[in-house]
Amino acid sequence: MNHLIAERYHDISCGHRVYQHESKCAHLHGHNYRIHFSVAPDVGLDAIGRVLDFSVIKFQLCMWLEDNWDHKFLVWEMDPWSTILKTLDERGVVITPFNPTAENMAQHLAEVVGPDLLAGFNCHLTAVRIEETRKCSASYLTGRTL
Ligand SMILES: [Zn+2]
Numbered sequence: 001m002n003h004l005i006a007e008r009y010h011d012i013s014c015g016h017r018v019y020q021h022e023s024k025c026a027h028l029h030g031h032n033y034r035i036h037f038s039v040a041p042d043v044g045l046d047a048i049g050r051v052l053d054f055s056v057i058k059f060q061l062c063m064w065l066e067d068n069w070d071h072k073f074l075v076w077e078m079d080p081w082s083t084i085l086k087t088l089d090e091r092g093v094v095i096t097p098f099n100p101t102a103e104n105m106a107q108h109l110a111e112v113v114g115p116d117l118l119a120g121f122n123c124h125l126t127a128v129r130i131e132e133t134r135k136c137s138a139s140y141l142t143g144r145t146l
């Protein structure tokens with residue numbers, strides 16, 4: 001069976017520290033993330049032949065990134081540094097329920113953030129891909145197509 005998806009990406013700058021990472025990513029640092037959203041229709045294309053208007057991805061998903069992660073610092077709630085970092089920059093530090101690897105960030109967007117933001121638009125995420133650098137990315141596939 002064939003499937004159609006619509007895709008859009010968004011770029012953000014974001015800090016993180018990966019707790020218990022073996023090398024560089026254990027430090028406080030950041031990346032210029034490129035985050036790709038792949039969306040499929042719930043029941044088929046709309047009357048003029050779209051999965052959805054690309055602006056829906058922009059105003060729902062990309063704006064969520066702008067509001068919540070862009071120019072913020074992600075730190076895991078189980079990271080022993082989380083409390084002190086939050087004290088240093090209360091609005092700039094985002095405590096996450098996951099260790100902020102690209103993989104976990106992609107899963108959170110696909111399974112927690114996306115379903116909420118796309119409710120009512122007759123579509124759903126099939127994948128979220130996060131480029132941590134231009135050479136390295138992680139993809140989370142929701143397992144849902146049509
Ligand atoms: Zn990193």
